[in-house]
Structure formats: structure tokens, C-alpha cells
Amino acid sequence: MPETSRPAAATRRRLLIIHNPVAGxxxxxxxxxxxxxxxxxxGAVVTLQATGGRGDAEAMARAVAPGAFDAVVAAGGDGTINEVVNGLGARGGDSAIPLGIVPLGTGNVLAHELGLPLDAEGAARVLAEGRTLPVHLGVANGRAFAMMAGAGLDARVVEGVDTRLKRLIGKGAYAVExxxxxxxxxxxxxxxxxxGGEPVExxxxxxxxxxxxxxxxxxxPDARLTDPRLHVCLFPRMGRGNALRYLWGVAAGRLPRFPDYRILPARRVVIEGPAGEPVQGDGDVIARLPVEIALAPWILPVLVR
Structure with missing residues (x-):
């Protein structure tokens, strides 16, 4: 098991909570x-900061003075969390401040991965009493991501999804797109x-x-946030029929059984394709092709139960 730490029961945590006030x-x-x-x-000591636009959450996390807070909390969806991750990551490994999460998004993928409760009482308990888990991040052209980065269909979907429809029907907007x-x-x-191996298409x-x-x-299936490896998932076959087949495989939980689907462990991946096509990371466009994806040179402590 990875090393973790848990505070003494009497600790009153000082928390900076960054949130998007127009989230609904x-x-x-x-x-x-x-x-x-x-x-x-x-009895937590809470400071609340509201974002006003894209990039604010990252700037707020980056500006936190050393020792001012015991954790910086992202209260929002995967996009807000990714901004806070990048803001904390910009500080470097020596002054790492733990990340806390109040999952308020459509997908909450990182929260599911970490086994975080989605209800208000459970989320608060983790922020006040939880241990820290050392998480290895990835970087795509220097931009950090916690869960995944992708090029191809999923990145084009992330770029094109209708935000108004997403607010109305949630995950269904991604299915439509x-x-x-x-x-x-x-x-x-x-x-x-x-x-550095031979390129594949x-x-x-x-x-x-x-x-x-x-x-x-x-x-x-074997990827874990505490494991310092990238897992490169390859969808080799072109065409609409194969895209639908892969989509069904993901939805039905059968994708790893497909004979043409491969997963390669890696520390560095270089992806080329149509110049300027989007690269998604944690559900937002974080880079454009060509892209180099690698493990981050630092570890982010994250509050978990």
C-alpha cells in the first residue's frame, strides 16, 4: 500500500475552498x-473564494502562501479540479499542498477513482479528517491531468459538446455529441x-x-493513481463501424476483451496527427496536436477517506 498520513483527531483544518458560483x-x-x-x-476554518472565469481557479491555487492553509479544495466539476491541480502543481514538489475535492460535476471521474463520497456530509468528513494519498499526475505539453488525456474521438467530443445541453441533461450531452x-x-x-519506440497508427x-x-x-483495468506509469489505450481500427464497436465495448464493460484493443505501459508518449486537433485532459481541452505526454516530475497529495 502507498504511504498515507492522517491528522490527529483534534486538528482543526484550515481550508481554502475554490468554487464556481455559476455552477447551478x-x-x-x-x-x-x-x-x-x-x-x-x-470546526474547520474555511475560506471561500469564487471564480469569475476560466483560469481563475488555477491562479488562486498557485497564489496560496506557504503555510496559509492545510489543503486547497476544488468544489466543482472535473474542469475546476483540473485547474486547481495545475495551480498546485505549478508550486513544485517541495511546497506541495494537499488537494481536497467537493465533487459537484457531471462526471466526477477523479472522485469515483478515489472512492470519495458524493454527498455533502461525506465530502465534509473527508476534508476535515481524511488522510492524504500520494497521486502521480500526467502532463500533456506541460499541462497537468489527473485521470486521462486523449486524442481522437473523445477529444473532439469534449471540444464540441454543447455546454447548454450539458447543463440540461448532464452526461447525455456527451452521448449526443x-x-x-x-x-x-x-x-x-x-x-x-x-x-521512444517505433510509431504505430x-x-x-x-x-x-x-x-x-x-x-x-x-x-x-490495471491503472492506479498511485502507480507511476501511464497506461496507453490504443483503438487501432478506423471507421464509423469500429467507433461504434469501441463505444459499445466501453459502455458494456467489454472493451479490454476486444482482440484488437491494446494497453501499453509507458512513461512517455508522443502523439502526432492533424495539426491543431484537440487533446483532452480530465474532460477539458488542455493541448493541441502534436503532444508529448509524460509523468509529472512531482507528486500531489490528495485528501481521501
């Missing part, structure tokens, strides 16, 4: 409930080289740090 009334109520439990039941992208065709092929690629994908779907 339901999520605001859940955050408010978590804050009430933190302060009233656990996925089918639209498959019907439209295009994209790829992509050439990738693993650890694929229809899509996902570089995984965790084993969950898009919620609780599984692409890389």
Missing part, C-alpha cells in the same frame, strides 16, 4: 451543506510512439492514469 442552484446547495458540516460539526461526431466522420489517423488513443473513464466506465 442544486450544486450551490450541496456546497452550502458541506460548508455547514465542516464549520459546525468539524459522440454519436454526432461518429456520424460526421473525420479525424485521425494518429501516430504515436511509446517510450491508431484511430484514437487514451493515456490513462486511473482505471475509470467518463464516470465508472473502465478503459485501463
Amino acid at each position: 442552484a442544486r450544486r450551490a446547495r450541496r456546497l452550502g451543506a458541506a460548508l455547514a458540516v465542516l464549520e459546525q460539526r468539524h 459522440t454519436l454526432a461526431r461518429i456520424a460526421a466522420g473525420g479525424g485521425g489517423p494518429y501516430r504515436l510512439a511509446v517510450d 491508431v484511430a484514437s488513443v487514451i493515456v490513462a492514469r486511473g482505471h475509470f473513464y467518463g464516470g465508472r466506465f473502465v478503459c485501463a
